[in-house]
Structures are given as structure tokens and as C-alpha cells.
Amino acid sequence: MDSQDKRNPIPFISSLSYAISGVNTALRAERNMRIHFISSIIVLLVSFYFSITKIEWLFILLAIGGMFALELVNTAIERVVDLVTEEYHPLAKQAKDLAAGAVLVYAFLSVAMGMIIFSPYVLNLF
Numbered sequence: 264m265d266s267q268d269k270r271n272p273i274p275f276i277s278s279l280s281y282a283i284s285g286v287n288t289a290l291r292a293e294r295n296m297r298i299h300f301i302s303s304i305i306v307l308l309v310s311f312y313f314s315i316t317k318i319e320w321l322f323i324l325l326a327i328g329g330m331f332a333l334e335l336v337n338t339a340i341e342r343v344v345d346l347v348t349e350e351y352h353p354l355a356k357q358a359k360d361l362a363a364g365a366v367l368v369y370a371f372l373s374v375a376m377g378m379i380i381f382s383p384y385v386l387n388l389f
């Protein structure tokens with residue numbers, strides 16, 4: 264972005280449409296995003312079925328939203344690494360593995376939150 268662009272920033276509506284297009288691209292191109300999407304639908308349906316509390320909804324939404332946000336950042340890092348080099352490079356490997364590690368940590372956290380929230384409801388069924 265040069266100095267002319269800084270005086271005329273991108274209109275809010277355009278930057279919103281770029282962001283939505285980023286989410287679209289990730290959903291179409293990334294298998295993990297589609298897995299998160301389907302898992303999220305299932306978790307939302309289960310949450311409605313058990314009529315979870317307001318506080319529990321907050322944690323579920325935080326788990327789902329955080330997972331999507333982190334996967335988008337992971338995808339962005341993968342793209343930048345691929346843009347910088349197509350050759351094998353130890354730093355490229357580290358960058359991709361670190362970003363994937365961040366997603367993995369959050370995935371474990373989300374599963375733990377889901378187990379803490381849903382296990383009493385599931386046990387109540389028996």
C-alpha cells in the first residue's frame with residue numbers, strides 16, 4: 264500500500280467482503296475447515312437438544328469461533344510460506360508446524376470444554 268492508498272483507505276464494506284471471501288476460500292480449499300464446519304453443526308444441534316445454559320453456550324461459541332479463527336490464521340500462514348518458497352526449508356517447516364500446533368492445542372481445549380459441558384447431559388440419559 265503506497266501513501267496514496269493510505270489517504271484513501273479501503274471502504275469498510277469492501278474490507279468486509281474481502282474477509283468473507285477469505286472464509287469462503289478456506290471453506291472450499293481446506294479439508295480441515297470443512298471438518299470444523301460439519302463438527303460445529305453437530306455440536307450446535309446437540310447443544311440445542313440438551314438446552315444447555317447461557318454460560319455453557321458462551322463456552323461452546325468460544326470453542327467454535329476460536330477454532331474457525333485459528334484455522335483461518337493457520338491457512339494464511341500456510342499460503343504465505345508457500346508464496347515465499349516452494350523449496351524445502353527448515354524454517355518453512357517450523358512455521359507450518361507451529362501454526363498447525365496452535366490449531367491442535369485449541370482443538371484439545373475445545374474437546375475438553377465439550378466433554379465438561381456435555382458429559383452430565385449424556386449421563387442423565389441413562
Ligand SMILES: Nc1ncnc2c1ncn2[C@@H]1O[C@H](COP(=O)(O)OP(=O)(O)OP(=O)(O)O)[C@@H](O)[C@H]1O
Nearest residue numbers: 293295341348349350351352353355356359360363
Ligand atoms: N517448504 C517447506 N519446507 C519444509 N517443510 C515443509 C514445506 N512445506 C510443507 N512442509 C512440511 O510438510 C507438512 C505438510 O505441509 P503441506 O503444505 O503439504 O500441508 P499443510 O498445508 O501444512 O496442511 P493442510 O493439510 O492443513 O493443508 C508441513 O506441516 C511441514 O511440516
